[in-house]
Amino acid sequence: MTNGFETGSAEGSAAGEEKKYADPYGLYRRWFEAWGETVQGEARASMGAGEIEELWRRWFAGTAKGLGGGSGKDGYAGSLGSLWEQMAESMRKETASRGDLSEDPVEFFLRWYGETSERWAGVADDLLKKREVLESNAHLQENFARSYRELRHASEQNLKNMQIPSRSDLAGVAKLVVGVENKLDRIEEAFGEFVYGGSEPATAESVRSLQERMDGLEGKMDRILAALEKG
Amino acid sequence: MDKSTVPPEVADKLDKYARGTRIMLDGARAETGQTPKVTVWTKNKAKLYRYEPEKPKKHSIPIFMVYALINKPYILDLMPGNSLIEHLLGEGFDVYLLDWGVPGDEDADLSFEDFVLDYIKPATKRVLWTSGAESYTLFGYCMGGTMSAIYASLFPEKPLENLVLLTTPVDFQPEEIGLLGLWTREEYLDPDLLVESLGNIPDDFIDNSMQMLKPIQNYVGTYASMWERILEEKPMETWLAMNKWVNDGTPFPGAAFRQWIRDFYQGNKLVKGELKMRGRKVDLSNIMCPVLNIAGEKDHICPMPQAKSTIDLVGSEDKEFFVLDAGHVGLMTGRGAKEGLWPKVSSWLGERSG
Structure with a gap:
């Protein structure tokens, strides 16, 4: 039997994913x-x-x-x-x-x-x-x-026994990708801060201060390494 | 069967039956979320949309909308003529919406700390950068409101200008806890076991739980309404769009689900002042900006008592609790929304948005 249920176009123009339901009807x-x-x-x-x-x-x-x-x-x-x-x-x-x-x-x-x-x-x-x-x-x-x-x-x-990647393996890889994306996001945000955030240009004084902190940090690292070598 | 031999009234009825049956078997289909928008920022699955206004901007302070982690945010822009976002654009607001997207297995560890601090925070910056504004209104719906209230507690100072909370649960253990409050009690729900087993909580689990709060209305009444509309030849567009939305959920990221049940429903930590985000205490009394808190009298997902206490907890002087005679979703769409929610939001914000 041909009937209207089997023929005819779908309801309106489809948008979104088609979802099948359990058919208790x-x-x-x-x-x-x-x-x-x-x-x-x-x-x-x-x-x-x-x-x-x-x-x-x-x-x-x-x-x-x-x-x-x-x-x-x-x-x-x-x-x-x-x-x-x-x-x-x-x-x-x-x-x-x-x-x-x-x-x-x-x-x-x-x-x-x-x-x-x-x-x-x-x-x-x-x-x-x-x-x-x-x-x-x-x-x-x-x-x-x-x-x-x-x-x-x-x-x-x-x-795992069959050496086929599982869902959690894929999730692990996807998580790494998300991690990389997050790093890029942070760089993008830093640029955004510079462009939109009203960041002030570095002055000679702030560069010198940063240099001093870096020297201090290097000194500490050298002392730690020396101590480790002695130990 | 040769249709030409069928009496017209019978053919008409057959067509109506066919129409209803197709919807029941295939699911409702409708064009939703049609207001033009551009994506101005993305992070992982999340997208920040800026809606494109037809009219020139009348208010300098943009509205930044945060939706819940479950269901899709197009309920805020359901369809032309039935869209809060479209209404706000028409009133001259600059509107942004954070769409969390659909989480994958790799997102099962994302918690409320991540969403509030790593998503909402940078998104607010992007809203300000894109709009060129110096401050913004934070607008949260349902769980998105809870997240907005948390964010506003942690960052209460400018550029936060206004806070609008819509059907937002804050006090999870009022005297009348409702069916959802009962189901999530510690003796009946172990979120750790569910998350350990399932990872993300599937959308059909969430959808069924929500629909089971009113099973007769949701499983039978919905379709009774559909048949009535078909037989009486009433407009179907809103029914189709709503039905599509109701069945179009998203999984709940596992770690966030665990927190939602343990810390909010079972621990009621937000009200007790015990909630922390990466070591920072969340104190609602820090919120000093103007607050509009809206609840639905017939809301069974966020019963009114869960939303009401916010107004007593925030430190703001300019604050209002506004109750609509509607349910959780009903207040957002339809004639009631056009006469109740939408004008309230636009007029309240209009006075506070430059």
């Missing part, structure tokens, strides 16, 4: 496909309330998985799994109570969100302040960080 694609089928007269009779409920269920399950899944570093999102389920159940009940499919699903979602969002926001806020959630997340985060560290060390070691 499969429902929208399915809606779209269902719309296409409906228009073609293929599916109107077969699209029952049960299927709509199933789609909501899948969407929220996907959302919960997308937000909580994978890494412990996003642990607080994972704490909301039960909340997403409650919200899905609320939508399912709402859909079931209506008993027909006369309302556009997106409009249904907007109406449902408008009517219930404040309550859900309060529930989420309370949930995220709970001691058990805080402790569980701290634990999750700690485990994630430890595992990641181990994995990183193992990868570094493997790359």
